[in-house]
Amino acid sequence: MYVQHCVCVLFWLCVCAVVTLLSGELSSDGTVPTVPSGENRAERDPPSPPEVRCWSPSYPFKALCSWPEPPQTQLPIxxxxxxxxxxxxxxQCHPYPTSVHPLPSPESSLPGVNGSSPWARWLCVLKGLKLYTSYKLNITGVNRMGSASHLQAFTVEDIVKPDPPVNVTVQVVPGKLSLLVKWAPPPSWSDRTLFPLKYQIRYHWDNKGTPHEITLDPFEDTKKVLPRLSPGRSYLVQVCSMELMGLGQSSDWSLPVTVTMPAH
Known part of the structure; x- marks a missing residue:
């Protein structure tokens, strides 16, 4: 308990030190110099609490946490x-802007990366996580006017989200009005023996028809035949993955593959 208390004190001393460094020289009375009245409000405010989203694409070995850089930020954070x-x-986790640092693996998805700013989103990798264990996350943004924190409690089971399947192919079965769909598991999912995945297929036609969904048996191969399709019709096929026991949420859908059935 004493050690943990000391670590917490050191954390906030670190925050204070960063604020001091970003603030520049202190006034003679020890306070931060007053911001000139000509500066706009964005230059006078402390940062907003980071809007953090965490997920685990490689359960249970690590998790990723991501948050956007606040819009119209003028003070360095x-x-x-x-x-x-x-x-x-x-x-300690070491955040980095994803625009100048590679993702932990080329297959890891990072939803919501939008905007023209090269510093649009930050990423942090949490390693060495244990099964069915509660963790506390603290991400604090600091500028020369102050600080703001995002606090979150989680277990890795709550934030499971695999990456989408890869190498999705769709082929017409010769002589039949059927499609053969094949794919590979997401490479970022580290242990498919102890923690198997199951899959779901979504296919529809002309991007306007009613979606028809098929859920695969997780113990089958990574392929599925879609039977009794209509001649001359184009089908758009996507695949997603999910943890076998239903932990967390399913992956995003894979990129769509479009195939047109023969007319006869």
């Missing part, structure tokens, strides 16, 4: 990220 389990050592 430094981020401090830590996580810990109850009674455990506080571990």
């Amino acid at each position: 430094q981020y401090i990220a830590t996580y810990s389990m109850k009674g455990g050592e506080i571990q």
Whole structure:
């Protein structure tokens, strides 16, 4: 308890130090110099709490946390990220802007990356997570006017979200009005023996028809035949993956593949 208290004190001392460094020289009375009245409000405000989203594409070994850079930010923001389990050592995560640093694996998805700013989104990798263990996450944004934090409690089981399947192919079955769909599991899912995946197919026609969905048996091969299709019709096919026991949520859908059935 004493050690954890000391670590918490050091964390906030670190925040204060960052604020001081970003603020420049202190006034003679020890306060931060007053911002000139000509500066706009964005230059006088502390940062807003980061809007953080966490998910685990490689359960249970690690998780990713991401948040956008606040729009119209004029003051530089430094981020401090830590996580810990109850009674455990506080571990530090090192955030980086995804525009200048590769993702942990080329298959990892990062939903919601929009905007023209090269610093549009930050990413932090949480490693060494344990099964069915509650963690506390603290991500603090700091600029020279102050700080704001996002606090979150989670277990890795709550935030499971695989990446989409890869190498999706769709072929017409010769002599039949059927399609053969094949794919590979997401490479970022590290252990498919102990933690198998199941899949779901979504297909529809002309992007306007009613979607027809088929859920695969998770113990079957990564392929499925879609039978009794209509001649001359174009079908758009997508595949998603999910943890076998239904932990967390399913992946995003794979990129669509469009195939047109023969007219006869």
